[in-house]
Amino acid sequence: MKAESALFAGVSLFFAVSALVYGWFSAEPAGTAALAVSCLMSALVAFFLWQRHRKDGPLPQDEKEAPVHVAAGPVAFFPPSSAFPVLAAAGTALLGLGAVYGLWLFLIGAGVLVPGILGFVFQYGSRDA
Structure with a gap:
């Protein structure tokens, strides 16, 4: 890390200088405030x-000669297919x-989004972690 x-320290320095x-060159304070908040x-x-x-x-990513398998963690479960992301996206667009x-x-x-979110949450609820 x-x-x-x-x-991120370099990004903060860039925003501070900006x-x-x-x-210094602008008469309006909103842009200066936005840049200062971005810096913070x-x-x-x-x-x-x-x-x-x-x-x-x-x-392990910080070491130059670290082998790849050192940083590999457990493989997570990824669902093969689901209609709930499309349902949630459509509900968000309609909102x-x-x-x-x-x-x-x-x-x-809201009526479309709620089942989409509930489907996301409970689709694999019976699956062992």
């Missing part, structure tokens, strides 16, 4: 990754359209 921490330059958010991620690196030590066109379409979207 050392490389990831350095990457905020300073933008704030990326600095938070960099700090988190740095703390995890200090606590957990180097990962968004309902926010624009009216309550009736919003309610239809």
